[in-house]
Amino acid sequence: MPNPVLPIIEARVSTRHYDPARTLTDADIEALVSQATRAPSAYNFQNWRFVAVRSPAGRQRLKAAAHGQQQVLDAAVTFIVCGTLRAHETLARALQPAVDAGVLPATLAADWVVQATREHAMNPGLQRDEAVRSASLAAMTLMLAAQGAGLASGAMAGFDAEGVVQAFGLSDNEVPVMLVTVGYPLQARAARQKPRRPVAEVIAFA
Amino acid sequence: MPNPVLPIIEARVSTRHYDPARTLTDADIEALVSQATRAPSAYNFQNWRFVAVRSPAGRQRLKAAAHGQQQVLDAAVTFIVCGTLRAHETLARALQPAVDAGVLPATLAADWVVQATREHAMNPGLQRDEAVRSASLAAMTLMLAAQGAGLASGAMAGFDAEGVVQAFGLSDNEVPVMLVTVGYPLQARAARQKPRRPVAEVIAFA
Numbered sequence: 001m002p003n004p005v006l007p008i009i010e011a012r013v014s015t016r017h018y019d020p021a022r023t024l025t026d027a028d029i030e031a032l033v034s035q036a037t038r039a040p041s042a043y044n045f046q047n048w049r050f051v052a053v054r055s056p057a058g059r060q061r062l063k064a065a066a067h068g069q070q071q072v073l074d075a076a077v078t079f080i081v082c083g084t085l086r087a088h089e090t091l092a093r094a095l096q097p098a099v100d101a102g103v104l105p106a107t108l109a110a111d112w113v114v115q116a117t118r119e120h121a122m123n124p125g126l127q128r129d130e131a132v133r134s135a136s137l138a139a140m141t142l143m144l145a146a147q148g149a150g151l152a153s154g155a156m157a158g159f160d161a162e163g164v165v166q167a168f169g170l171s172d173n174e175v176p177v178m179l180v181t182v183g184y185p186l187q188a189r190a191a192r193q194k195p196r197r198p199v200a201e202v203i204a205f206a
Numbered sequence: 207m208p209n210p211v212l213p214i215i216e217a218r219v220s221t222r223h224y225d226p227a228r229t230l231t232d233a234d235i236e237a238l239v240s241q242a243t244r245a246p247s248a249y250n251f252q253n254w255r256f257v258a259v260r261s262p263a264g265r266q267r268l269k270a271a272a273h274g275q276q277q278v279l280d281a282a283v284t285f286i287v288c289g290t291l292r293a294h295e296t297l298a299r300a301l302q303p304a305v306d307a308g309v310l311p312a313t314l315a316a317d318w319v320v321q322a323t324r325e326h327a328m329n330p331g332l333q334r335d336e337a338v339r340s341a342s343l344a345a346m347t348l349m350l351a352a353q354g355a356g357l358a359s360g361a362m363a364g365f366d367a368e369g370v371v372q373a374f375g376l377s378d379n380e381v382p383v384m385l386v387t388v389g390y391p392l393q394a395r396a397a398r399q400k401p402r403r404p405v406a407e408v409i410a411f412a
Contacts, residue, residue, distance in 0.1 A: 005354030148211030
């Protein structure tokens with residue numbers, strides 16, 4: 001059976017040119033976020049939050065913090081994908097749905113909270129790594145879900161993080177890790193995925 | 207048309223129990239890495255490297271650095287997904303295939319190298335964020351590619367990073383960001399994906 005994900009992985013390209021006339025509904029946007037949250041995270045922290053920017057005022061604020069990049073205005077939505085620090089503090093709550101569903105024993109969930117607190121509470125570097133890691137895993141899932149739905153996406157790391165924090169009132173435990181634009185591409189400006197370095201350069205067997 | 211990626215995203219679960227009798231060929235492993243490198247990265251840095259651990263001796267070394275977790279022995283392969291620091295130093299080489307293919311003008315590639323060097327050279331914190339971000343994007347792509355191929359995977363953040371660096375001779379610019387096990391799951395021990403927090407808790411519109 002052919003792998004249904006491969007054509008999606010191979011077709012995805014970081015898009016900068018969107019059709020500004022084609023929008024997404026709130027339900028479409030929520031579905032993409034729901035799919036993004038299926039990504040794994042350490043301890044199932046789910047230490048992420050998604051700000052879906054699509055109002056005219058929100059777009060202008062985001063563009064100003066994103067070096068004026070036009071795609072923030074043209075894409076149907078731009079997600080500010082945040083990873084959250086101090087994830088151990090919210091872990092019990094994050095695990096509750098799994099406990100309620102009988103997928104995770106309550107005693108094990110409690111053990112994880114103790115262990116995660118021991119590892120993370122005094123380690124801000126680990127907290128930041130975890131925020132970047134979880135948000136990136138979620139962002140990649142979101143981009144492939146979008147591609148599978150016939151949408152284009154674009155990951156943007158070039159923005160003023162402090163400006164985004166201020167403009168969108170992020171809390172002091174939220175790290176804006178990536179911006180991800182999603183929308184319908186302008187076919188006339190369609191990009192090609194860039195060829196990558198040969199696999200032999202990036203793999204080793206051990 | 208139904209989204210071909212959704213069933214894969216929804217079925218993926220972090221697996222700890224593998225059938226140790228079922229292996230993967232080197233070509234299978236290389237294909238997974240090739241698919242992982244289709245992930246986006248800032249400037250198309252491709253600042254990652256994948257150590258595919260599947261020899262008996264390699265598994266033992268990795269298990270020792272991974273808190274003794276058994277799945278490192280049972281999975282067909284465990285990838286040490288590394289992000290690399292000082293990515294600006296290798297950017298010209300990383301972009302050459304895109305220049306050669308005519309997808310990226312050589313002058314633009316040269317501009318990116320200048321800009322990336324200006325941003326990254328004196329900023330070790332940004333270098334580390336970028337290493338974690340790129341490696342995580344690649345790891346997520348790899349896990350979904352594996353799921354689509356009928357394989358199971360498991361992301362592991364709980365390991366002794368310094369021990370992994372030592373045991374596998376990673377260079378001082380390589381950060382082991384995640385371990386990802388891949389193989390055939392033991393059906394008798396199949397896990398269910400844990401339910402997530404409600405979307406309303408992790409989304410905001412702006």
